[in-house]
Amino acid sequence: MIRVHNLHKHFGSLEVLTGIDEHISQGEVVVIIGPSGSGKSTFLRCLNLLETPTEGEIYVDDQLINSPKANVNKIRQKMGMVFQQFNLFPHLTVMDNITLAPVMLKRMTKDAAQAKAMELLARVGLAEKAGAYPAQLSGGQKQRVAIARALAMEPEIMLFDEPTSALDPEMVGEVLDVMKDLAKSGMTMVVVTHEMAFAREVGTRVLFMDQGVIMEQGTPAEIFGNARNERTQKFLSKVL
Amino acid sequence: MDRISAWAADLAATFYKCFIREDRYKLLLGGIGVTIKISLVAVLLGILIGLIIALCSLSKKKLLNILSKIYTDVIRGTPSVTQLMIIYFVVFATVHWPKWLIAAIAFGINSGAYVSEIFRAGIQSIDAGQTEAGRSLGLNGRQTMIHIVIPQAVKNIFPALCNEFITLIKETAIVGYVGLTDIQKAGDFIKSATFEAFMPLIGTAIIYFVLIKILTLALGRAEKHLRRSETH
Numbered sequence: 001m002i003r004v005h006n007l008h009k010h011f012g013s014l015e016v017l018t019g020i021d022e023h024i025s026q027g028e029v030v031v032i033i034g035p036s037g038s039g040k041s042t043f044l045r046c047l048n049l050l051e052t053p054t055e056g057e058i059y060v061d062d063q064l065i066n067s068p069k070a071n072v073n074k075i076r077q078k079m080g081m082v083f084q085q086f087n088l089f090p091h092l093t094v095m096d097n098i099t100l101a102p103v104m105l106k107r108m109t110k111d112a113a114q115a116k117a118m119e120l121l122a123r124v125g126l127a128e129k130a131g132a133y134p135a136q137l138s139g140g141q142k143q144r145v146a147i148a149r150a151l152a153m154e155p156e157i158m159l160f161d162e163p164t165s166a167l168d169p170e171m172v173g174e175v176l177d178v179m180k181d182l183a184k185s186g187m188t189m190v191v192v193t194h195e196m197a198f199a200r201e202v203g204t205r206v207l208f209m210d211q212g213v214i215m216e217q218g219t220p221a222e223i224f225g226n227a228r229n230e231r232t233q234k235f236l237s238k239v240l
Numbered sequence: 241m242d243r244i245s246a247w248a249a250d251l252a253a254t255f256y257k258c259f260i261r262e263d264r265y266k267l268l269l270g271g272i273g274v275t276i277k278i279s280l281v282a283v284l285l286g287i288l289i290g291l292i293i294a295l296c297s298l299s300k301k302k303l304l305n306i307l308s309k310i311y312t313d314v315i316r317g318t319p320s321v322t323q324l325m326i327i328y329f330v331v332f333a334t335v336h337w338p339k340w341l342i343a344a345i346a347f348g349i350n351s352g353a354y355v356s357e358i359f360r361a362g363i364q365s366i367d368a369g370q371t372e373a374g375r376s377l378g379l380n381g382r383q384t385m386i387h388i389v390i391p392q393a394v395k396n397i398f399p400a401l402c403n404e405f406i407t408l409i410k411e412t413a414i415v416g417y418v419g420l421t422d423i424q425k426a427g428d429f430i431k432s433a434t435f436e437a438f439m440p441l442i443g444t445a446i447i448y449f450v451l452i453k454i455l456t457l458a459l460g461r462a463e464k465h466l467r468r469s470e471t472h
Contacts, residue, residue: 050372077378087373091391091469100387101377133469146373153377 007056031203080150140171271426285348290355315353362393
């Protein structure tokens with residue numbers, strides 16, 4: 001579903017990604033862990049071209065997406081993204097946040113989009129907040145709306161960029177629960193997170209990134225139970 | 241007591257002379273119409289030009305950056321009376337449009353430079369995450385700008401825009417230079433015709449004040465409406 005070949009990303013002279021090769025199949029829940037500055041978020045953001053790769057190729061459904069000929073907007077419609085800072089649109093109600101893109105991109109009529117939004121809000125447990133503005137929601141509620149907003153485009157892949165890092169501890173659980181449900185439903189997910197319990201429980205594969213490359217990867221049992229790489233062991237000993 | 245009533249009678253007589261006799265109030269009413277017409281068209285044109293120039297200055301294309309920089313530099317670096325006269329007597333010298341419309345265009349061009357700086361600051365004040373969220377949903381750059389960034393920017397810059405509109409209305413008091421009779425010029429005509437200074441000039445000031453007060457109140461209500469999404 002996603003194939004990454006020799007991905008490099010430089011910011012000026014700073015080399016953030018230094019050669020990543022990865023293949024993500026349909027239905028996988030890939031959890032990316034690693035220390036700050038290891039390039040996890042940059043890697044994720046390259047997948048939907050919020051960052052333009054300096055070198056290398058990214059294929060989504062066998063289509064090369066980082067070529068000048070690729071229709072970036074079309075490709076992004078297949079990939080939902082959830083941000084650390086939620087990034088809800090503060091001037092729109094929860095309902096309008098969710099229906100804006102599907103209606104504007106003519107994926108659905110307004111009525112259909114609203115029906116879909118109510119269904120998604122019920123799924124994330126926020127049906128009664130349809131008419132609220134983001135400023136009236138708690139952090140956990142905002143992030144659940146953000147997930148619903150991304151799902152409204154009916155994406156094939158969901159990208160999560162540290163979705164619980166900006167939340168108060170008591171709100172982390174409600175967001176992770178929504179993500180677990182989503183994983184169970186068979187959604188292909190790529191999740192950058194510091195929530196090791198989530199990685200272990202929900203992840204089908206764990207990637208450990210450091211210094212701009214994938215240092216080690218394996219099933220959660222392999223990584224958390226029996227990491228071979230010294231850096232992985234060191235990182236895990238600090239966070240577990 | 242006698243002195244006060246004598247003074248009041250004198251005031252009433254001057255008032256009559258300045259505003260009622262020979263239907264002089266009609267001159268002022270006409271002036272109000274001219275001021276409002278020019279201001280309204282100039283404000284709309286200023287917003288349009290301002291937005292375009294702001295988007296040019298934020299564009300990735302170097303040429304557009306340079307053009308927008310030149311525009312704001314030239315407009316801000318020259319007096320508005322000079323601009324008005326150049327537009328009227330040079331640029332539109334051979335064009336037979338209504339005088340007020342040409343003046344409105346001149347003020348719109350002038351206001352656009354200031355509005356563009358307000359818009360630019362407003363657009364830059366919106367978190368990059370908003371654009372990323374819009375783009376990640378598959379919206380293109382223009383859709384994201386129009387439906388996500390600009391509505392939020394407008395809310396933030398609304399007070400600064402109101403300020404610019406008010407300044408613009410008062411700036412139009414120079415249109416007498418190109419032979420238009422706005423409020424200021426009407427007051428001036430009455431002053432010359434009656435040899436009275438106090439009454440026509442204070443009258444002019446009061447008319448401007450009332451017009452701007454009404455506008456301020458209306459804009460205040462509009463801002464409240466814009467800020468409804470922030471209520472907790």
